[in-house]
Amino acid sequence: MLKKLMKYEMPAAGRKLLPLYGALLAAAVMLGIMLRSGDYLDGIPFMMVIFAMLYSCVATAVVVMTFVVIIQRFNQGLLGDGGYFNLALPVRMDTHLWNKTLTAGIWTLFAGFVGVLSALIVAGIAGGLDLSPLLEIFTNGFKFFIEVFVIFLEMLIVLFAAGCKLALQIYTAITIGHQAKHRKGLCSFGAYCGIVFFEGIIGTVALNTGIQHYFMEFLRNIREGFWQVSVAMITIFAITAAFCALYFLITEKQLNTRLNLQ
Amino acid sequence: MALLEISKLSKSYGGSFSLEDVSLSLEGGQIIGLLGPNGSGKTTLIKLINGLLTPTAGAVLIDGMEPGPETKAKVAYLPDRIALPDYMTTAELMNLYQDFFADFDRAKAETMADDLGIDRKQQLKNMSKGTKEKLQLILVMSRQASVYLLDEPIGGVDPATRDYILRTIISNYNESAVVIISTHLIADIESVLDDIVFLRDGRMVMHDTAENIRENLGKSVDELFREVFKC
Incomplete structure (x- = not known):
C-alpha cells in the first residue's frame, strides 16, 4: 500500500515543486550568462542586479514552497477535505504517515540537489568553476x-x-x-x-x-x-x-x- | 452477528453531544434512510462508522471488526463534500479507485460515466458541482462493498439525474450489502428505502421499516418526517 500511496503522492507534490525547480535552474543559467558577459564592470550593473535578485527570489521561493507543500499535503490531505477520501482507503495510519514523511524527505533532498546544481550552473557559466578537485577524485x-x-x-x-x-x-x-x-x-x-x-x-x-x-x-x-x-x-x-x-x-x-x- | 452493529455510540465535542447513545443492528440486503434535520447527527454517525471520528463512548462493529483498514476495504463511503484530488481526470480517478479497492468494477464505472456523459479526460476541478458529485457517486457505487455509506448523495443534482442516481443505487449495490443513505430529500428516496432511522439532536427517535410506517401509521415517510420534525 505504501508503494501505491507514494505513486500518487510524489506527482501531487511534484506538480507544484517541479516548475519552481525548473525556474531556479533557468534563473541560474541567465545569471551565469549575465556574469560571464562582464558588461556590468563598466557601468551600473542593472541587468546583473536584476538577474541576481531574480535568482535569489526563485531560490527563496523553492525553500518556502517546499515547506508549504509539506504542510499542505499533510494538513489538507489527511486532516482537511482530502482526508474524507484518503482516510477512507483501506490503509493503516502508519502507512499514511510513512508516505507523507518519505515523500517530504525525497522532495527536500531534491530541493537541496537543485539548489547546489543551480549554484554550480552559475559558477560554471560565469567561468568561475574549478573542476580540478572533481578530476582529482578520479x-x-x-x-x-x-x-x-x-x-x-x-x-x-x-x-x-x-x-x-x-x-x-x-x-x-x-x-x-x-x-x-x-x-x-x-x-x-x-x-x-x-x-x-x-x-x-x-x-x-x-x-x-x-x-x-x-x-x-x-x-x-x-x-x-x-x-x-x-x-x-x-x-x-x-x-x-x-x-x-x-x-x-x-x-x-x-x-x-x-x-x-x- | 449483524453486518453493522452499533452499540451505545456517543460523540461529544467539549461537553455537547453530537450523537448520544445510539444503538443499531443492521443486516445485509437493506437500504436504510438516515433522516433528520440539520445538526441531528447523521453525518457524525456516518463518520463514526467509517472511523473518521473517534467515539466518545460505545462501539461500531462492521462484520465483527472495529473500523480500520480491514473494514474500509468493505465500506464504500460517499462523503458530503468533494474529497477527491481535483487535479485528476475522470480516467485517473478510476485508476486510483482500481489501485486501492479490490472490489472496484471498472467496467461498471465506465458504463455509468458513459450514461451520464462524463468526459474521461476532464479534470475534476474543471467540472460543474453536479458533475463532480455524479462522478464521486459513480466511483463509490462501482464497488462491490458490504456497506455503502452515502452522505447526501442527491443533494446537488437536478431531478433527472436524481432519478438516475437512485436507479443506480438500487441496481448496483451488492445485494447482501447494507446501504445507508443520509438525506433531506425524503420524498425523492422514499420509494427505495426498506428501513427508516430518525435522528434528532443526536438521539435516535425512531427505527422502523418503511412498510410499517405506511401500513400502521397510514402516512408516507415524508409526511411522518414533517410531523415529527415540525418547527
Whole structure:
C-alpha cells in the first residue's frame, strides 16, 4: 500500500515543486550568462542586479514552497477535505504517515540537489568553476574515489533524514493543533514552537554533560579523515533518526486515537 | 452477528453531544434512510462508522471488526463534500479507485460515466458541482462493498439525474450489502428505502421499516418526517 500511496503522492507534490525547480535552474543559467558577459564592470550593473535578485527570489521561493507543500499535503490531505477520501482507503495510519514523511524527505533532498546544481550552473557559466578537485577524485586512485563517494552518499542520507525530521516536526505540531476546538492553525504554530523549544532544551542538557568533548576526543583518536567524517555523519543521522522516531510515534498515536475529521 | 452493529455510540465535542447513545443492528440486503434535520447527527454517525471520528463512548462493529483498514476495504463511503484530488481526470480517478479497492468494477464505472456523459479526460476541478458529485457517486457505487455509506448523495443534482442516481443505487449495490443513505430529500428516496432511522439532536427517535410506517401509521415517510420534525 505504501508503494501505491507514494505513486500518487510524489506527482501531487511534484506538480507544484517541479516548475519552481525548473525556474531556479533557468534563473541560474541567465545569471551565469549575465556574469560571464562582464558588461556590468563598466557601468551600473542593472541587468546583473536584476538577474541576481531574480535568482535569489526563485531560490527563496523553492525553500518556502517546499515547506508549504509539506504542510499542505499533510494538513489538507489527511486532516482537511482530502482526508474524507484518503482516510477512507483501506490503509493503516502508519502507512499514511510513512508516505507523507518519505515523500517530504525525497522532495527536500531534491530541493537541496537543485539548489547546489543551480549554484554550480552559475559558477560554471560565469567561468568561475574549478573542476580540478572533481578530476582529482578520479585520478587519485580507487580507494579515494570510493571514500568520496561514500561521504557524498552519507551527506545525502543525512539531508534526507533532516527533511523527514522537519516534516515530522510539522506533522506532530499540526496533529496537536488539530485537537483544539478553535484556531487550529495558531495552536499548530504554538505546538511547533514548543517542539523546537523542546529540542533546544534537549540539546542544552546534552551539551551541559560535556558529551561533545568526549565525542571530539573519540573523533581525534580516529586516524583516518574518511572515518572521522563518516562517524560524525552517522552520529548526526542517528540523532536525527531518534527524533524522527519520537515525532512519528506521537503523530501516529494522535491520529489513531484522537482523529476527529470535522 | 449483524453486518453493522452499533452499540451505545456517543460523540461529544467539549461537553455537547453530537450523537448520544445510539444503538443499531443492521443486516445485509437493506437500504436504510438516515433522516433528520440539520445538526441531528447523521453525518457524525456516518463518520463514526467509517472511523473518521473517534467515539466518545460505545462501539461500531462492521462484520465483527472495529473500523480500520480491514473494514474500509468493505465500506464504500460517499462523503458530503468533494474529497477527491481535483487535479485528476475522470480516467485517473478510476485508476486510483482500481489501485486501492479490490472490489472496484471498472467496467461498471465506465458504463455509468458513459450514461451520464462524463468526459474521461476532464479534470475534476474543471467540472460543474453536479458533475463532480455524479462522478464521486459513480466511483463509490462501482464497488462491490458490504456497506455503502452515502452522505447526501442527491443533494446537488437536478431531478433527472436524481432519478438516475437512485436507479443506480438500487441496481448496483451488492445485494447482501447494507446501504445507508443520509438525506433531506425524503420524498425523492422514499420509494427505495426498506428501513427508516430518525435522528434528532443526536438521539435516535425512531427505527422502523418503511412498510410499517405506511401500513400502521397510514402516512408516507415524508409526511411522518414533517410531523415529527415540525418547527
